[in-house]
Amino acid sequence: MLPSKNSPPNVAVTDDAFVNVWFGQEGDGPATEKNSKGFYGEWVESTSAKTCYPPVHAADALKRLYPNHSIVMTKDYRLNILSFPGAEVTPLEQTPLITNLIFIPLARSISPLPGILTEQVEFGVFQVSWNGNDFKVFNIVYPFGFGSMNQAFILHEGPEGPARSLLLAAGAWSDQLHDEIWVFNQGFWSKDHGLWVEVQKADWKDVILKDEFKKALQKDVYGFFASEEIYKELAIPWKRGLIMHGPPGNGKTISLKTIMKTCGAEGYSPLYVKSFQSWKGEEGAMADVFDKARQLAPCVIILEDLDSLINDRNRSFFLNQLDGLEGNNGLLIIGTTNHFDRLDPGLSTRPSRFDRKYLFDDPDRDERALYVAYWQKKLKSNKAIEFPDRLVDEVADLTDKFSFAYLKEVFVSSLVTLATYEGDNKPTFEKVLKKEIQVLRKQLDKSTETNLVANTTTTSSMDCGTSTPEEPVVWHVPERRAGSTQQPPPHRWNERARHREPGRMEDITTYYSRLGIQPVPARTFVTKPDDSSTNSSFATIARSEDSHSAWNSALPSSTGASDPAQRIFVPVNSMSQPSNDRHLYTPQNSTGGEIHRSFLGRF
Numbered sequence: 125m126l127p128s129k130n131s132p133p134n135v136a137v138t139d140d141a142f143v144n145v146w147f148g149q150e151g152d153g154p155a156t157e158k159n160s161k162g163f164y165g166e167w168v169e170s171t172s173a174k175t176c177y178p179p180v181h182a183a184d185a186l187k188r189l190y191p192n193h194s195i196v197m198t199k200d201y202r203l204n205i206l207s208f209p210g211a212e213v214t215p216l217e218q219t220p221l222i223t224n225l226i227f228i229p230l231a232r233s234i235s236p237l238p239g240i241l242t243e244q245v246e247f248g249v250f251q252v253s254w255n256g257n258d259f260k261v262f263n264i265v266y267p268f269g270f271g272s273m274n275q276a277f278i279l280h281e282g283p284e285g286p287a288r289s290l291l292l293a294a295g296a297w298s299d300q301l302h303d304e305i306w307v308f309n310q311g312f313w314s315k316d317h318g319l320w321v322e323v324q325k326a327d328w329k330d331v332i333l334k335d336e337f338k339k340a341l342q343k344d345v346y347g348f349f350a351s352e353e354i355y356k357e358l359a360i361p362w363k364r365g366l367i368m369h370g371p372p373g374n375g376k377t378i379s380l381k382t383i384m385k386t387c388g389a390e391g392y393s394p395l396y397v398k399s400f401q402s403w404k405g406e407e408g409a410m411a412d413v414f415d416k417a418r419q420l421a422p423c424v425i426i427l428e429d430l431d432s433l434i435n436d437r438n439r440s441f442f443l444n445q446l447d448g449l450e451g452n453n454g455l456l457i458i459g460t461t462n463h464f465d466r467l468d469p470g471l472s473t474r475p476s477r478f479d480r481k482y483l484f485d486d487p488d489r490d491e492r493a494l495y496v497a498y499w500q501k502k503l504k505s506n507k508a509i510e511f512p513d514r515l516v517d518e519v520a521d522l523t524d525k526f527s528f529a530y531l532k533e534v535f536v537s538s539l540v541t542l543a544t545y546e547g548d549n550k551p552t553f554e555k556v557l558k559k560e561i562q563v564l565r566k567q568l569d570k571s572t573e574t575n576l577v578a579n580t581t582t583t584s585s586m587d588c589g590t591s592t593p594e595e596p597v598v599w600h601v602p603e604r605r606a607g608s609t610q611q612p613p614p615h616r617w618n619e620r621a622r623h624r625e626p627g628r629m630e631d632i633t634t635y636y637s638r639l640g641i642q643p644v645p646a647r648t649f650v651t652k653p654d655d656s657s658t659n660s661s662f663a664t665i666a667r668s669e670d671s672h673s674a675w676n677s678a679l680p681s682s683t684g685a686s687d688p689a690q691r692i693f694v695p696v697n698s699m700s701q702p703s704n705d706r707h708l709y710t711p712q713n714s715t716g717g718e719i720h721r722s723f724l725g726r727f
Contacts, residue, residue: 163189163262164220167247171266178266179275186262186277193260194284196291199275202298203291205261206245210293211254213261219249252278254293257286305384306395306420308413311402319396323388326381332495332528333375337482341366344480345383348456349392349422363452365477367430369464370484373529376460379484380426383458392456393423397433406438414445414452421454430459431466443470446477486527493520495528499535509542509553522561525568534560 161169166185171178179197186195206213215221223243230239245263252259262277278287304315305323331338348364355362368376384394395417402409417425427433434442446457459478461467471478487495496516503509523531538556545551 163249164247167264178264182262182264182275182277186279190260190279193279193281194287196278196280196284196287197275198278198291199273200295201274203276203294204298205252205276205278205290205294206250206263208254208290208294208297210297211252211290214251216249216251216260220247221245221249222247252290254290255286257290259287259290301388301393305388306393306416307398308395308409308416309398311404311409311412313412313416316396320388323381323385323394326378326385328382328386330498331375331379331382332487332491332498333379334491334494341379341482345387345424345456345458349387349390352422352454361453363455363457364479365446365457366459366480366482367464367467367472367478368458368460368482368484370462371486371527372462373527374484374486375528376484377428380428380458380460383424384426387424393420394426395420395423396426396428398428400433400438407441410438410442410445414450417455418451421452423455425455425457427457427459429461430471431461431463434468434471439468439470443477486525487531489520489524492523492526492531493517495531496520511553515554515557519557519561522558522565526564530564530568534564 163182163185167178167182170181170185179199183195183197186193205211223245225241226244227239228242230237246265248263250261250263252261257280260279262279264275264277265272266275267273278290280287301315303320304317305320307314307316307319328338328342333341344364344366352362368379370376384396388394395413397413400406400409400413402412404412413425417423446452457478459471464472464481472481493516496519500511500513500516503511519534523534526534534557538553538560541556541560542550542553
């Protein structure tokens with residue numbers, strides 16, 4: 125039950141106010157004994173182990189200190205006004221500013237300094253100007269759980285509309301990319317500038333593939349985004365899946381980087397997934413990935429090493445997300461794998477999930493010649509290197525079964541050898557190149573021989589009757605004993621396990637036989653679980669549970685700032701219709717998200 129507006133404030137104040145620390149002014153309310161300390165004094169007192177939830181106390185104190193101001197609260201890290209480029213922020217000189225110093229190391233390649241010190245605000249009050257309006261922003265940090273929580277209070281002399289507009293603009297800016305790429309790892313989305321820099325180096329001219337293969341790949345990627353109307357006319361879901369597979373070192377990664385660069389430049393954000401390992405479980409991580417993709421659609425989801433990301437535990441939930449029960453319009457999903465044979469048939473062969481498969485195999489003779497010619501053109505301006513046309517054909521013939529990665533190593537190692545060569549009689553580029561091919565050929569042959577020996581050893585041990593492991597035994601309970609109250613021991617038994625009863629020890633086989641339980645071979649008992657069997661219905665129910673609407677229907681509309689509500693920024697799915705919730709604040713012509721009221725409910 126919400127407190128009435130006439131409820132007395134619950135702020136503990138001592139009679140002997142021996143410390144009078146304040147902001148240079150007592151707020152715009154009447155000078156009383158309760159607010160004589162100022163907010164800083166009350167904050168220090170209230171957080172000295174006298175409160176369990178500081179935001180409620182702080183909101184009440186600020187309301188009494190500034191009765192003519194509206195108050196908007198937020199603890200959403202995306203609504204960071206202090207780092208919002210569109211706002212002018214100035215610390216109040218009379219206000220105690222408490223900060224913690226943090227050391228940030230710098231890369232030696234970008235700075236001669238080992239690092240810099242930056243300040244993290246623990247308590248501060250700032251004057252903020254934005255869009256012709258002035259605000260007071262109180263920023264505090266308090267212990268919460270195993271960490272800390274950053275809480276902000278935005279005060280404006282007048283209605284709360286300008287403050288909500290400021291938060292909405294800050295949230296929209298935070299949700300945009302600024303020379304960055306969205307990366308999902310360890311259960312969190314982050315914006316990676318370093319990856320964006322690396323991706324910008326990729327170009328289709330550096331991807332050495334046959335023209336027909338390259339054009340087909342480009343058509344499937346770029347043609348998808350240009351075909352939205354065609355999909356609608358055909359009444360089919362506007363989604364697509366591609367798998368790039370083949371041995372490592374043959375162009376999958378550089379092709380992905382080029383796709384990420386070009387799609388990002390056209391406004392189709394690439395979302396790079398490093399891992400589904402998360403504090404909320406793999407299913408929770410998958411839900412976060414697809415929710416973010418649906419919000420940013422049309423976009424590209426990159427799943428590198430698909431065979432490692434998808435396993436027996438999470439496959440069923442992933443397939444449900446892939447099938448798009450919640451709608452996957454505008455999603456292009458690209459997965460890569462070095463081991464296509466390890467993929468579940470639900471991914472590798474099922475239609476409408478991954479429709480196109482591109483094999484990046486070891487280059488044939490023509491592709492090797494194209495790659496060598498690429499290096500010939502690249503080294504054309506180097507007068508110290510002789511690279512005749514005949515050498516292109518010779519290198520292509522000598523490098524049979526070389527991957528593109530091996531071919532690249534041939535040229536890189538040769539150039540490094542020439543650049544670091546000391547002494548007279550410097551060898552020619554051709555001689556060094558052919559010698560490097562011989563070295564790498566030995567490595568490749570040795571690696572191939574090792575793999576063959578390993579495979580032969582594994583096969584022979586399985587074929588040998590004397591080394592075949594014993595057939596596993598599982599326990600089958602006959603129907604006549606299914607309702608028996610006498611249960612087997614609560615352990616994971618095998619046929620060699622033993623069970624202790626008072627006064628004696630007997631073999632587990634004898635024990636179960638005495639109970640009427642019969643062992644049967646596992647091959648007649650084990651069944652393959654259906655892919656459709658999953659506990660994802662619980663996750664769906666948990667995510668779809670909406671108590672927010674029930675709260676809103678029972679609460680008065682927001683006309684002032686006395687209601688103890690947090691503000692959170694909710695990005696709007698660009699493929700969906702705007703919400704008509706009467707408690708959402710979305711200024712006219714604004715885009716990017718909405719500010720929701722999230723009531724504390726702690727009174």
